[in-house]
Amino acid sequence: MQNNFALIRKNIEKQIVINDDEFRFFSGFLLEKKISKRDLFLKEGEVCNYTGFVNRGCFRTFTRDDEGNENVTRFAIEDYWIGDLYSYLTGDVSPYNIEATLDSTVLIIHKNDMEKVYEQVPKFERFFRIIVQRGYIALEKRFSIDLNSSALQKYENLLQKFNDIELRVSQKHIASYLGITPESLSRIKKKAYKKEG
Amino acid sequence: MQNNFALIRKNIEKQIVINDDEFRFFSGFLLEKKISKRDLFLKEGEVCNYTGFVNRGCFRTFTRDDEGNENVTRFAIEDYWIGDLYSYLTGDVSPYNIEATLDSTVLIIHKNDMEKVYEQVPKFERFFRIIVQRGYIALEKRFSIDLNSSALQKYENLLQKFNDIELRVSQKHIASYLGITPESLSRIKKKAYKKEG
DNA sequence: CGCGACGTTGATTTGCCTCAACGATTGTGG
């Protein structure tokens, strides 16, 4: 059991200092959930009442546009947090689907339990504020970089962040994340490999 | 004096409930600052120690890439907050310039004073957390929309958000914000007007 | 085994960029 929490504890301790009791109080609310490949952590139309931490596997977040096309906005592997912050905070239904691209394991905590943690160990509020802020900064950076980058550069940025992403999600989903078609991604990779090899 | 604070009070009261005393405590730290067209609220290389609220005018936020090209990432008109959150929170120097595109007036509050406000009126901490979260959500939405939109669609989204932006900033800056060249924006507008007229 | 989803490749089109030239507007120094 304890072992299942090693990664999440390390993740938290990157931001705040906590002792065993504080961590134990928090982890007492954690639930381990296995999610099979292609199953969903969150489904569009539902309210996101849980915060999830990926312990093993990989997830993709996507929406559908007016024509029903999937639109991948994010990937998450081990040591990443998943959820829909807006839905979580406002109680509105989410437009996002969060799908396991591999058999995965997440640790989840319910919003109500999280409130108890905030009350008992206020440091955790700081932790989650930092998580949100870091996410914002990362997104801002990605946005300003991508706006003036070629598809190849975006692709290379993605590989740098998730170096084995190719083994975890299909090319189709990577193309969607990059905002290009699968055909284009195929050609781009071919061209890039030629240069190197 | 009081009148200068009407807009900011309304802005805050959209998120939290405050009484006169609480607002007075906060507004006691506010400084009104006039910033002339082309002058900067924040300059790259400086630390952002202030949070700004636009009372009148318009600002653009931009960075420079390796080749020195300006890259507009954001606009802000009356009723918008400006600053560089990352720099503000971490104390790192900012890569951003925040420039008035018109003669403008901002209300500013120093980080240290903001801490005093948080201590005295904790609700304000909640307010600024909401501001950050809303900003994040808006950015996320903009990102996922833009990734699969034509330049024309992005342009129309911008007009919808800031309907008189054309009167406030140059076409060049709008093009930069959209991630296209001024030439392309000119052609796009021409084409769109033709359809309508 | 057979179907459907996936990745690849080809041909063609489209959207935006680059480079260049030009009037109109803005700003500046004499």
Add this chain to the structure above:
DNA sequence: CCACAATCGTTGAGGCAAATCAACGTCGCG
């Protein structure tokens, strides 16, 4: 206040990256 320079927005020609449409082999799954 005028004259000149700089900047801005527009327009044209040509090029390139990615989209679209289509065909085909492969792989995973029922």
